[in-house]
Amino acid sequence: MSIAQRERQALVVAMSAAGPEAPTLCGTWTVRDLAAHLVVRERRPDAAPGILLKPFAGYLDSVQDKTARKPFDELLELVRTGPPWWSPLKPVDAMANLSEMFVHHEDVRRAAPDWAPRELSDADEAKLWSLVRRMAKMSYRKSPVALVLQTPDGRRVVAKDSSGAEVTLTGKPSELLLHAFGRDEVRLETGGPAEAVRSVLELDRSV
Template sequence: MTFAQEERRQLAELLRETGPDAPTLCEGWTTKDLVVHLVLRENRPDAAGGMFVPALRERLEKVTADYEAKPFEELVDTWADGAPVWNPMRWADQLVNAAENFVHHEDVRRAREGWVPRELSPSGRRDLWRIATTMSRRMLRDSTSTVVLVRDDGAATTPVDRAASGAGTVTVTGDPGELVLWLFGREQANVEIDGDPSGVVHLTI
C-alpha cells in the first residue's frame, strides 16, 4: 500500500468516526465540507477547475451544492474507493494525492482537542520529504526571502532559493510531515523558524 493509499484509508476511517459536523483546520469547513471537496476533486474535474478558473466558478458552485445534498456516509465511501477508473488521478494516485491526503488527514486530526503528532513510518517520512523538496519552490514562489528546509533528524537540508536582492534567509526545521504542513500554511505545524518570516509567502491552494 502506498503512502497516499494509507492516508486515504486512515482519513476515511477518521471521517466515519467524527461524522459530518466536526471542525477542520480549513477555515469555515466542517468534515462534510472537506469530503465534498475531496469527492468533487476526483470525480468532477470539469467542475474542480473552478477552484482556479473564474469562468468555471458557477459550475463549481452548482456541483458542490449537488454533492452537499448527498449523505455524508455515501460521500466518504465514494472518496475511500478512489478516483474513477477513467480519471488519470487513479493511476497517478501517489503523485497527485499523497500530499492532499496527508494534509487533509491532519486537518481533521489537529482540529480535535488533545491531538498529538503521529509517529510516521520511515517510508512515509521519505515520501513527505520528497514532497517538501519538490513542492517547496511552487508553494513559496512569492516569497522574498531565501527559505531553507531542514529535517529535524539532520538527514537532509534543501534551499528554496527565492531571495530578492538583500533579502534575508529563513531556516525552517522539522519532521518532514511538519514541513509539508508548514508549506501548506498550517499554523499548527510543529516547526522551528530561525529568521524573519515576514518575507515568506505561502501559496494558497
Template sequence: MTSYALRERHLLADLLLEVGPDAPTLCGDWVTADLAAHLVLRERRPDAGLGVWIPAFAGWTDKVAASLRDRKTYPEIVELVRHRPWWIAPLDETINLIEYLVHHEDVRRATSGFEPRDLTEGFEHAVWGRLRALRLLLGNESVRLVAPGVGERTAGTSPTVTVTGPPSELALFCFGRQRVAQVAYDGPEESVRALRVAKLGL
C-alpha cells in the first residue's frame, strides 16, 4: 500500500531544507523554522502542541519550541520532521496525510508564481477519503463540495455555495487556505465573498 502521508512528509522535508529557515509560510507569521518546530512538537511533544489550539497554553508551546531551536540546528529539526516516530506508522495516513499536504503547500504557495502539482488519481482519492469530517472543518458554514470524477459531500443544511475542485485543492479550502486553493465557487455573490474569508479548518 502506498504511503501518501510519508511521501508528503519527505517532500516537505526536502523543501524545508531547500528554502531555508526564514522562508515565508501561509501559517500566519510563522517562517519555515517555526513550521518545522511545530511539526516536531506535534508528534514528539504533544503536551507542547496544545498552545496552537488553546491560547492559555501558548506560552508553554512557545517555550518548548524555543528550547528545541536552541538545542538543534535547523537541518537537525528538519530531519526530525522527515523521520516519523515509530508509533506513527500505523496511523500515518489517517492523522498525517492532510496535515503534511497542507503544510507542504503552505511553503510552496507562500510566494507568488506557484503552480499546482500534478497529483495522482490514487493520491486524490486518498485525500477525499480524509475529508469526511466536513462539519468539524467548516464550522457553521453550509457548503457543497464537488470533486469531479471523485464525489460530492455536503456540510450543513441547504448550502447555497458549491465549491468545486480536485480533492487536494478542496482540502486546502477546508483548512482555511481559500486564498491559494485552486477551486471554483458557484453561488450568490455575497455568500461566496463571505466564504472566501471565513475562518475554516481546525
C-alpha cells in the first residue's frame, strides 16, 4: 500500500472521529466541506478545473456545495474508496495524491487544540522530502529574502536565492511540507534576522 493510500485511510478515520462540523485548517471549511472537496476533485472532472482556474470557480463551488449535502457516511466512503477506474487520477494515485492526502489528514488533525506531530518512518519522511524539494521554489517564490529549507540531519534545498539576508527553516520533511503548503500549525526552527524571519512566516505560500 502506498503512502497516499495509507494517508487516505487515516484521513477518513480522522474525519469520522472529528465529525462533519469540526473545523479544519482549510480556512472556513468544515470536515464535511473538505470531504466534499476531495470527492469532487476525484469524481467530477467537469468541475475539478475550478480548483486552479478562477473562471471555473463558480461552477466548482456549486457542485461542491451540492456534494457536501450528501450523507456524511456516504461522503467518507467515497473518499475512502478513492478515484474510480475512469478518473484521470486513478493511474497516478500514489504520486498525485501523496501530498493531497497527507496535508489534508493533518488539516483535520491539527485543527484540534491538542494536536501533536506524528512520528513517521524514515522512508515516509524521505518521500515527503522529495516533495519539499520539488515544490520549494514555487511555494516560496514571493519571499523577499533568501530562504533555505533544511532537515535536522543536514539535507538542504534553496527555496529562494537572493542577495542580502538569509532565512533558514529547519524541521522534519513532514513539517516543512506542511509549511510550504501554507499551514502555520507546524513545528519548525527558524534562523536569520528577526525581520527577515517574520517576512517569511507571514508570506503568502499558496501554490
